[in-house]
Amino acid sequence: MANKFKKLKGSKFIKMLPERQERFQSAKAELPAFSDNATALAKALHPKKQFLKIADVKVLSEDAKTFTLVPDEEMGTKSLAYFGAGKYLTIFETINNMPITRAYSISSSPKDSLEGKYTLTIKLVEGGLMSRYIFDTWQVGTKVVASAPAGNFEYQPLRDAETVICLAGGSGITPFVSMANAIADGDEDFNMVLLYGSRSYDNILFREELDALQSKCDKIKVVHVLSDEDKDIEGTEKGFITAELIKKYAPADKEYSIFLCGPQQMYAFVDKELEKLNLPKKFIRHEMFGEFHNPASQADYPANVPEKVKITVTIQSETQTIEGSSADTVLQILEKNGIAAPARCRSGECGFCHSHLLSGKVYVPKHLEFRRLADFKFDCFHPCCSFPLTDLEINVPLAK
Amino acid sequence: MKNYDVIVIGAGNGGLAAAANCAKAGLSVLLLERHNIPGGSASSFVRGRFEFEPSLHELAGIGDEKEVGTIEEVFNRIDADVEWCRHDSTFRLVVPAKEGDEDAFVNEDGVLVTVDARMPVGFEAFSRKLDELVPGSYESCRKAFDMSIAMFKAFECMENPAKIPGSLKDVPDIMRMTAHTMTEALDALGMPKKAQDIFNTYWCYMGSPASQFDFLYYMCVLHSYVRSGTGIPKFRSHEMSLAIDKKIRDFGGEIWYNADVTKIIMKDGKPVGVVVNGETEVYGKEFICNCYPYKVFTELMDEKDVPEMQLKMLNARKTACTLTTVYLGMNKTKEELGITDYSVFIAPDSDSDKQYEAAQNYFSGYCIINCLNEIIPDCTPEGTSQLFLTTMTFGDVMKDVKPQDYKKFKTKVAQDMIETCEKALNISIKPYIEEIEIALPPTFARYLNTPLGTPYGYMLEKWDSMLPRTVQYLKDQPFENFWFCGATQERGDGYGCAYYTGEKAAGIVIKKLKEGK
Numbered sequence: 029m030a031n032k033f034k035k036l037k038g039s040k041f042i043k044m045l046p047e048r049q050e051r052f053q054s055a056k057a058e059l060p061a062f063s064d065n066a067t068a069l070a071k072a073l074h075p076k077k078q079f080l081k082i083a084d085v086k087v088l089s090e091d092a093k094t095f096t097l098v099p100d101e102e103m104g105t106k107s108l109a110y111f112g113a114g115k116y117l118t119i120f121e122t123i124n125n126m127p128i129t130r131a132y133s134i135s136s137s138p139k140d141s142l143e144g145k146y147t148l149t150i151k152l153v154e155g156g157l158m159s160r161y162i163f164d165t166w167q168v169g170t171k172v173v174a175s176a177p178a179g180n181f182e183y184q185p186l187r188d189a190e191t192v193i194c195l196a197g198g199s200g201i202t203p204f205v206s207m208a209n210a211i212a213d214g215d216e217d218f219n220m221v222l223l224y225g226s227r228s229y230d231n232i233l234f235r236e237e238l239d240a241l242q243s244k245c246d247k248i249k250v251v252h253v254l255s256d257e258d259k260d261i262e263g264t265e266k267g268f269i270t271a272e273l274i275k276k277y278a279p280a281d282k283e284y285s286i287f288l289c290g291p292q293q294m295y296a297f298v299d300k301e302l303e304k305l306n307l308p309k310k311f312i313r314h315e316m317f318g319e320f321h322n323p324a325s326q327a328d329y330p331a332n333v334p335e336k337v338k339i340t341v342t343i344q345s346e347t348q349t350i351e352g353s354s355a356d357t358v359l360q361i362l363e364k365n366g367i368a369a370p371a372r373c374r375s376g377e378c379g380f381c382h383s384h385l386l387s388g389k390v391y392v393p394k395h396l397e398f399r400r401l402a403d404f405k406f407d408c409f410h411p412c413c414s415f416p417l418t419d420l421e422i423n424v425p426l427a428k
Numbered sequence: 429m430k431n432y433d434v435i436v437i438g439a440g441n442g443g444l445a446a447a448a449n450c451a452k453a454g455l456s457v458l459l460l461e462r463h464n465i466p467g468g469s470a471s472s473f474v475r476g477r478f479e480f481e482p483s484l485h486e487l488a489g490i491g492d493e494k495e496v497g498t499i500e501e502v503f504n505r506i507d508a509d510v511e512w513c514r515h516d517s518t519f520r521l522v523v524p525a526k527e528g529d530e531d532a533f534v535n536e537d538g539v540l541v542t543v544d545a546r547m548p549v550g551f552e553a554f555s556r557k558l559d560e561l562v563p564g565s566y567e568s569c570r571k572a573f574d575m576s577i578a579m580f581k582a583f584e585c586m587e588n589p590a591k592i593p594g595s596l597k598d599v600p601d602i603m604r605m606t607a608h609t610m611t612e613a614l615d616a617l618g619m620p621k622k623a624q625d626i627f628n629t630y631w632c633y634m635g636s637p638a639s640q641f642d643f644l645y646y647m648c649v650l651h652s653y654v655r656s657g658t659g660i661p662k663f664r665s666h667e668m669s670l671a672i673d674k675k676i677r678d679f680g681g682e683i684w685y686n687a688d689v690t691k692i693i694m695k696d697g698k699p700v701g702v703v704v705n706g707e708t709e710v711y712g713k714e715f716i717c718n719c720y721p722y723k724v725f726t727e728l729m730d731e732k733d734v735p736e737m738q739l740k741m742l743n744a745r746k747t748a749c750t751l752t753t754v755y756l757g758m759n760k761t762k763e764e765l766g767i768t769d770y771s772v773f774i775a776p777d778s779d780s781d782k783q784y785e786a787a788q789n790y791f792s793g794y795c796i797i798n799c800l801n802e803i804i805p806d807c808t809p810e811g812t813s814q815l816f817l818t819t820m821t822f823g824d825v826m827k828d829v830k831p832q833d834y835k836k837f838k839t840k841v842a843q844d845m846i847e848t849c850e851k852a853l854n855i856s857i858k859p860y861i862e863e864i865e866i867a868l869p870p871t872f873a874r875y876l877n878t879p880l881g882t883p884y885g886y887m888l889e890k891w892d893s894m895l896p897r898t899v900q901y902l903k904d905q906p907f908e909n910f911w912f913c914g915a916t917q918e919r920g921d922g923y924g925c926a927y928y929t930g931e932k933a934a935g936i937v938i939k940k941l942k943e944g945k
Contacts, residue, residue, distance in 0.1 A: 031571065033616040038603030044896045051891055055744035057736045059726055065826045066750065066869035066881040072831045074874050110831040142832060180475065185839060186846065187861045215832070309477075310759050310862035344684050344708075345430065370464060370686055379474070382464050382685075384677075398474050402667035405509075406674050425464045425685035426705070 073110060074176045076428070078117075079103030080146070082170045091152040092199065092233055093163065094135070098144050100171055108141040111177030113210035114203045114315070117148065118175035118372045123161050127368035127427065130158040131318065131375075133289070134177060135202040135234070137209030146174075149233065151199035178372055181289065181315040183207065183218050189283040189311060191219040195269050195298055197290025198226070198233075203315060204289065205234050212245040221249045221277050221284075223269050225294065227256045251277060268297060271304040289315040316375035323355065323415040326393055330417060333391075337416040341367065342423045358383075358390065358411035358422065368427035369411060376413035381424075385409045388420035430710040432458045432682075433941055435702055437689050438718030440468030440876075441923050442913030444672040445930030446716040446937075448506045451681030453938040458710060459676060460702070462688035467669030468718070468876055469883050470923060475863040477809050478757035481664045481800060481816065482867070483883065485633070485771065488652030489924050490514060490659025497659070498652075502927045506679075508671040515803045516657035518554070520546040520772045521629045524852050537766075537854040543778050545626045546769065549657045551577070558623050565623035572617060572627075575601050576651035579644065605644035606895045611781075613643035625778035632773070632796070632820055634920055635749040635884045637784035642893040645919075660803055665923070689719070692728045698907045702728075714937045715910045718930070722747075722879045725906075738906045745892060748884030748921065749787070750825070750869040754817040754842045757863030762801045762813045766855045770802035774852040787821050791844045795819050797853070812862070817845045824880060826869055834870070842866045885915030894919055901932075911936060 084096035099105040116131045136147040153159045166172070181203055183192065194204045201224055210216040226232045229252070238250045252264040253273065265273060278284050286307065288298060295317060302312060323329050333354050339361060340349045352361030359381060362369045372380040376396035385407045392399075396413040403409065411424065436447040439461035447459040465471060469483040490512050491497030496504065503510050523543035525532035535544040545561050547554055551573040559566035579602055605613065610631070614624045628638045630649055661667040676683055684704065693701035693709065701711035717724060722742055725734045758765060775783055776793035786792030801813040808814050829837050842864065846857050873881030888894065897904070897918040905911055911933035918932075919925030939945045 031568070031616070031618050033571070033601070033604065033613065036604045036608050036612065036616050038600060038607060040607035041603040041895075044607060044891065044893075045899060047891050048896045048900065051744050052737065052740045055740040057739045058743070059731060059734075059739065060722070060742050062722075062879065063824045063827055064873075064880050065824055065829065067873045067879065069826060069829065069831060069834060069870035070874035070881070073834065073870065110834075112835050138832070184864055186842060186858065187864045308759060308862075310860075344687070345682065377474075380464060400472050400474060400479055400666050401663035402472070402670045405663060405667065406670040408670065426687060428464075428686040428705075 075105070075109055076176070077120075078109060078174045078176065079105040080172045080174055082166055082168055082172060083145075085167060088149065088233055089231065092149060094147055094149045095162075095166055097146045097148065097172060097174070103171070108144055108146060109176045110141050111138055112182045113138055113206040113216055114182040115177035115179045116203075116373075117146065117177060119158070120173040120175075121158065121161060123157060125366050126363050127366070128158060128363050129371045129374065131179075131316075131373055133179075133181075133203040133206070133315070135205040137206060137213055138215050139209070139213045149199060149202050149205075175372060178378060179315070180377075181287070181313065183216050185217065187310065188218065188285040188313075191221060191279050191282060191284040193274055193278055193284055193286050194220055194222045195274075195286060195288045195290070196222065196224045197269075197294035200288075200290030200294070200315070200317075201233055202289075204287075205237065208238065208241045208245075208248050211247050212241050219247050221251070223251050223253055223273060223277065225253045225255065225269050225290065228254055229257050229259065229261050229264065249277070269294075269301065271301040274301070274305060283311065285311045285313065287313050287315070290317070292317050292320075316373055316377050319357070319374045320393055320396055320413060321355075323391055323393060328394065329391055333417050338419040339416065340419075340421045343367070343369075343426055352416070354416050356415070358409075358414050358416055358420065361416070362411065362424070369424050370427050371412050374412045376410050379410065381410050381412045382408060383411055383425065384423035386421040386423060389417040390414035390420070391417050430458070432456045432710065432712045434458070434714045434716060434937055435460065435710060435712035436716045436718065437702065438462075438468070438914070439466040439669075439673070439683065440718045440914055441470050441669075441926035442915075442917075442930035442933070443716065443718030444669060444676070445502060445927040446718070446913055446934045447681055447683070448508070448672050448676045448679065449931055449934035450716075450937060451676050451679035452506055453934070453942060455938065455941055457676070457681035458712070459681060459683045460687045460689050460704060461683065461685050462877065463875065464685045465666070465669070466673045466683070466685075467665060470665035470669045472664035472666035473865070475755075475865055476757060477812070478814050478863050479664060479807075480755040480757075480814060480865065481660070482753070482755075484660060484665045484923060485796070485798060485818075486515065486653070486658035486660060487923060488649070488658055492656045495656075497656070499924045499927065502924075502931065503668070503671065505931075506672065506675045508675045510668050510671045511662040512659045513662050513803050514657060514659045515770055516549045517770065518547045518549060518653050518657070519629050520544070520769045521626055521778070522772055522774050522852050523776075523778045524774070539852060539854050543622070543626065545629075547626070547629075547654075549654060551654055554654050558626060561626065562620050562623035565620050568614065568617040568619035569623065569627065572614070572619075572647060573651065573654070575605065576647040579605065579647065580651065602644065605647065606642050606893065608643050609890060610638040610641050610643050610646050614638075622778065625780070628780045629773050631780040632783075632794075633922065634888055635820065636888045637780040639781050640890055641888060642890065642895070645888065645894040648894075660800075662804060668923075689728060692724070694729070694733045697733075699910050713909065713941065716930070716933045716937060717910060717912050718914045720878050720885075720914075720916055721906075721912060723877060735906050741904070745886040746889065747879050748882045748887045748915075749820040749822050750880050750882050751867075751872060752791075752819050752821065752841055752845070752869070753867045754845050755863075755865040755867070756815040756817070756846075756857065756861055757808065758813045758815060758857070758860045759811070759862040760813065760860045761811060762799050765813065765857070765860065766853070767799045767802070767813070767815070770799060772797050772853065774848060784822070787819075788823060788825075790821060790825050791819060791841055793848055795845050795848050797849045815857070817849060819845055821869070838866045838868055841868065883915060884921035885917070886920075888920045
């Protein structure tokens with residue numbers, strides 16, 4: 029083919045600017061009407077805050093209550109964000125002038141959120157500030173501020189096996205109740221084998237609801253594992269969740285995933301059991317267990333850490349110096365000094381509290397190390413899982 | 429009352445470059461970012477034991493041992509510290525055969541295809557390879573590169589007339605190149621159709637097909653990639669963003685994260701300040717805006733304050749393409765998976781205009797698969813690798829999806845994309861997925877706050893291409909002290925383009941405030 033490029037008219041360029049101007053001039057001078065469901069979905073699924081109020085309180089036991097939360101229309105929340113079963117809400121409260129947050133897994137079905145309902149089941153934690161506050165003050169009509177649903181503890185069919193052995197301990201049952209409901213509703217599709225550890229039969233949270241789900245849906249099997257039960261009760265196991273027990277209920281000839289949600293002590297025990305099963309990493313998923321305490325208990329925690337530290341914190345243009353205990357996370361120290369800081373998961377995972385460490389040293393427990401590589405290079409850190417080892421100078425984003 | 433010389437709205441690539449350069453020049457700068465980290469698209473995220481690159485495919489301006497690349501220079505100018513990893517190939521294009529394709533053949537992977545082009549770096553090598561694939565294409569390909577070489581020389585003359593003598597008159601082809609589309613120009617050069625399709629593979633990086641996109645700009649892009657290969661930062665693009673964040677603070681600039689600009693304060697017909705998070709007022713002399721014009725004029729200002737021409741511009745332009753990306757943490761190495769290239773473009777049809785047509789609907793079979801370990805072998809733990817799969821769409825493709833259907837929709841799209849790659853490369857992906865994250869237009873809308881979730885700005889159409897945008901930049905701005913930067917401006921999308929617009933806006937502001945010009 030011949031080269032005819034020289035025959036192309038360069039003079040056409042001269043006309044480009046007037047044509048562009050003409051295109052602009054002849055367009056409408058009004059705000060464009062614009063179909064943008066991508067933005068609408070982003071806003072519906074991830075509202076900045078959800079303003080809720082309590083519509084119902086159910087006492088499950090002396091140390092567990094279920095709260096039903098509905099939109100607080102007066103505050104501008106008209107509907108609830110839909111979510112994938114397994115997600116949590118971060119609750120914002122101010123207790124004695126101290127702004128704090130806690131993440132609680134949603135226990136209700138995703139479908140319920142379309143009808144304007146979330147439920148949270150909260151267990152009273154010994155010495156727990158937030159759970160005590162919630163137990164004492166939340167009643168029908170109480171206004172509650174929550175985040176959008178968040179977290180990564182969800183079933184994903186392209187990654188997970190068709191059967192998931194769900195290992196729950198205590199109030200770690202909540203995300204699994206939501207998942208079981210979602211399976212029964214047809215919103216999730218996997219076989220759930222729930223091994224649920226409780227102290228005794230009378231201690232089991234959601235026992236009736238789980239029974240009902242099991243009899244309604246053949247994809248759900250529930251086995252209660254009771255550590256302190258004297259009586260023999262049909263269909264339950266005694267003791268703890270062990271490798272043997274998992275094998276007993278796992279499909280014999282098929283791959284299976286393991287999802288864990290429970291207290292720190294349960295993970296320490298069960299993780300050792302799981303090693304015996306030699307499963308690929310992709311088939312084991314942990315929900316974060318919330319705030320980590322007592323860093324000195326860790327083998328790699330350094331010696332001679334001062335008990336008290338000073339933190340000089342800058343938020344926007346305001347700088348102040350506060351004092352705190354090296355046994356607390358940087359986030360807790362900020363909160364105890366009445367400073368609100370951004371936080372969601374409080375386990376290092378979500379990255380919401382990402383901040384700058386300008387000087388000083390912090391300790392981060394290895395299993396909570398979710399920083400990005402460049403964060404190390406440029407001294408960024410997650411205050412929610414970092415314990416001060418020295419006096420610190422930090423730069424923190426505004427709480428949001 | 430807080431008062432600054434310059435308020436920069438948005439810490440995307442453009443805003444970061446703008447803030448760093450203003451701060452370096454000694455101006456008091458406040459950079460406002462609605463998220464808790466900088467970068468916009470230039471970021472990273474962690475899932476399990478993987479840290480994913482969210483958006484960057486490759487940077488053309490990283491240079492080599494011999495010379496410093498244009499993007500490297502952006503970082504060098506402000507002394508920002510990024511470790512670069514270089515890569516010396518361009519792209520591989522694979523077009524799986526359809527029933528009845530007469531030119532189908534079985535490639536090295538055992539797949540029936542009509543095109544399998546793995547293109548090398550170097551103008552001569554690229555041209556020879558194209559000729560090998562489509563005989564009779566050497567001359568036209570070489571001629572196109574000769575023109576782009578001359579064109580870059582001319583650009584240097586324009587930028588630095590004192591050092592390099594010469595003028596635009598020496599390259600009369602430039603006017604022809606910019607006034608014609610890729611199709612018009614390559615037809616005129618006599619390039620066979622199939623060779624054109626391979627030659628045009630990077631069209632998706634700009635989001636306009638060959639019949640729309642101007643030849644000059646395409647040659648700028650292709651030239652940059654073919655000249656000396658590409659590069660990426662060692663620690664994902666989060667490293668680039670944090671490197672600039674650090675310099676802004678070192679230079680005395682302030683950055684507020686979680687600081688959403690909710691209103692622009694107007695006085696006597698021009699901006700004088702902004703409201704942050706609906707409560708804090710801050711004031712400035714000059715404003716550099718990395719946020720999209722659509723958002724500024726529909727959400728941050730009263731309609732009466734919006735210049736009429738800006739409303740017309742919004743209506744005249746088309747929002748550019750949107751992306752869907754699937755991030756995969758794999759529990760096998762790239763060798764075990766059988767992946768041999770950093771970047772493979774898989775297309776249902778080799779013709780970019782047909783690809784564009786198909787992309788008006790959700791998943792058309794067009795998918796780019798990247799394996800970061802090809803460039804950074806240790807970017808994942810031993811025995812693992814990470815992949816990301818990208819496809820693009822045009823318009824409000826999500827319009828019928830309800831919140832409760834979104835998760836299933838997402839999974840379906842990801843599955844289609846994964847299966848497309850598995851088939852086209854004859855590899856197995858699904859059984860080895862340890863971590864997966866799926867980003868659809870709503871994900872990008874959430875993180876980038878752009879209409880439709882586009883990362884690409886406005887479509888670079890024939891009448892609204894790079895050169896006219898550049899010539900008209902000053903005229904296109906809404907107020908005498910308000911300067912847009914980022915993907916909506918002269919050069920459209922791309923990291924380098926965004927940095928360029930940020931530096932340019934900073935240059936204007938510095939001149940005004942320091943020299944009174």
